[in-house]
Amino acid sequence: MGNIYCTNCGASMTDDSIFCMECGFRLDADVQPARFTETPVSGSISAGTANKVCPFCGAAMDDDACFCCVCGKRYEEPAPFISVPDSPAVDPVLPAAEERVCPACGASFDDDSKFCSNCGYLFEEILRRCPLCNAIVAPGSNTCVVCGNPVDTGTVIAKPEETAEPVICSSPAAKSEPAVHVDNGGITEKELRAAERNFHKPPKL
Amino acid sequence: MQQGNLGQMTYTVDLVFCIDATGSMNPVLNMVKENALSFYTDLMDALNAKGKRVESVRIKVIAFRDYLEDMDDAMLVTDFFSLPDDTEEFTDTVKGIRAFGGGDIPEDGLEALGYAIRSEWSAIGTKRRQIIVLWSDAPPHPIGFGKESKYYPEGMANDFRELTDWWENEQNGYVNRRAKRLILYTPAGKEPGSYDPETEYPWDNIVNNWNNVIHFPSVAGGGLKEIQYQEIISAIVQSI
Numbered sequence: 337m338g339n340i341y342c343t344n345c346g347a348s349m350t351d352d353s354i355f356c357m358e359c360g361f362r363l364d365a366d367v368q369p370a371r372f373t374e375t376p377v378s379g380s381i382s383a384g385t386a387n388k389v390c391p392f393c394g395a396a397m398d399d400d401a402c403f404c405c406v407c408g409k410r411y412e413e414p415a416p417f418i419s420v421p422d423s424p425a426v427d428p429v430l431p432a433a434e435e436r437v438c439p440a441c442g443a444s445f446d447d448d449s450k451f452c453s454n455c456g457y458l459f460e461e462i463l464r465r466c467p468l469c470n471a472i473v474a475p476g477s478n479t480c481v482v483c484g485n486p487v488d489t490g491t492v493i494a495k496p497e498e499t500a501e502p503v504i505c506s507s508p509a510a511k512s513e514p515a516v517h518v519d520n521g522g523i524t525e526k527e528l529r530a531a532e533r534n535f536h537k538p539p540k541l
Numbered sequence: 542m543q544q545g546n547l548g549q550m551t552y553t554v555d556l557v558f559c560i561d562a563t564g565s566m567n568p569v570l571n572m573v574k575e576n577a578l579s580f581y582t583d584l585m586d587a588l589n590a591k592g593k594r595v596e597s598v599r600i601k602v603i604a605f606r607d608y609l610e611d612m613d614d615a616m617l618v619t620d621f622f623s624l625p626d627d628t629e630e631f632t633d634t635v636k637g638i639r640a641f642g643g644g645d646i647p648e649d650g651l652e653a654l655g656y657a658i659r660s661e662w663s664a665i666g667t668k669r670r671q672i673i674v675l676w677s678d679a680p681p682h683p684i685g686f687g688k689e690s691k692y693y694p695e696g697m698a699n700d701f702r703e704l705t706d707w708w709e710n711e712q713n714g715y716v717n718r719r720a721k722r723l724i725l726y727t728p729a730g731k732e733p734g735s736y737d738p739e740t741e742y743p744w745d746n747i748v749n750n751w752n753n754v755i756h757f758p759s760v761a762g763g764g765l766k767e768i769q770y771q772e773i774i775s776a777i778v779q780s781i
Contacts, residue, residue, distance in 0.1 A: 522571070523636060523637055523639060524636075526633055527633045527634075527636040527637035528637045528639075529633075529637070530630060530633030530634045530636075530637050531633070531634050531636075531637025531638055531639075532637070533634075534602075534619045534620070534630065534634040535602075535604065535617040535618065535619055535634065535638075536617065536618065536619070537613070537616075537617070537618075538603075538616050538617075538618045538656050538694060539618075540694070540695065540696060541655070541656075541659055541694060541695070541696030541697060
């Protein structure tokens with residue numbers, strides 16, 4: 337893959353780019369961008385080095401890119417968003433859904449949404465929840481605004497109901513079993529099956 | 542099947558184990574399970590020591606709980622296991638019984654006894670024995686207590702008097718007067734006169750008024766702390 341340069345601003349880009357990630361200029365098919373075959377310029381986009389994702393189309397972006405080279409939309413840092421209860425009477429664990437807005441386009445979103453239905457922003461990338469009260473924690477914040485609990489800024493916390501393992505038995509053996517383990521009081525599977533096989537409802541008297 | 546010697550009387554022994562399988566029975570249930578592993582061998586050894594020749598031994602198990610509390614798990618029965626052929630299946634089945642439920646302290650042991658009496662006893666052998674062994678750490682509900690449950694059986698004895706008739710009246714054809722034995726491992730009653738024995742402590746009423754009953758008192762409500770297994774074996778052997 338060779339490198340090309342934006343005919344508008346001269347920024348480097350990969351030869352499969354449709355838009356310039358620096359100025360957003362669309363590289364129309366009839367406009368031949370400047371093409372060089374020398375040693376690739378550092379900073380070209382690759383899946384392995386990109387840390388930023390276009391909130392509109394999901395394409396990988398350079399950290400310093402202002403525009404997506406695939407869809408051409410301008411990239412803006414997500415605005416911090418927090419959930420604030422209407423009043424003290426509102427359950428702080430699950431704030432009202434309409435109070436949360438997409439950091440990319442401002443549209444409201446549902447609590448369980450993974451993507452913004454308006455612009456496709458991937459919420460899960462930034463969504464964290466307070467482990468104490470389950471409220472959504474603003475990106476970059478290290479404190480829950482609902483309960484004040486310190487929150488690890490580096491960890492994305494999924495909702496408890498999504499991560500809770502349905503382990504009933506806490507015996508060491510159960511830890512290595514992926515399925516739900518029920519303590520049968522030392523009864524083996526063979527014995528349980530025998531009991532199930534041989535016990536039945538009493539016959540009519 | 543063992544072949545009897547000429548002129549030697551052979552026995553056909555049918556056993557019905559009625560096991561209280563409610564939560565409080567958990568400690569004793571494990572002991573019953575352990576004993577089940579060696580039950581046939583121990584019984585045969587004891588009988589041989591007495592010079593008694595057994596042609597057939599069959600064991601049936603009834604696990605009982607509480608109709609109002611445990612619904613369709615309140616009464617579970619097996620068919621007869623023929624030992625020694627079915628020893629492994631019998632043992633696994635007994636060991637597979639889980640102790641749970643029960644609700645209040647009394648359980649539906651009288652209904653279990655009713656089912657045991659109405660078992661399909663063997664009709665072969667020159668001399669038969671029909672032995673019921675019932676383990677419980679609790680007094681029974683009055684018979685019919687669980688009638689509100691949709692799982693309560695039709696045709697069960699309507700009251701204690703009818704249940705007594707099932708045991709005592711040979712004309713019913715349920716148990717044989719000479720063959721029947723009932724071994725109770727149940728709590729002893731309160732002081733005589735302090736309760737209605739027909740409704741509160743039927744175990745005592747059975748012990749005092751039914752024929753061919755052997756009673757090993759246990760402690761009510763606290764679980765059977767110790768099963769005198771050898772005493773039960775001995776009682777069975779002596780009753781044959």
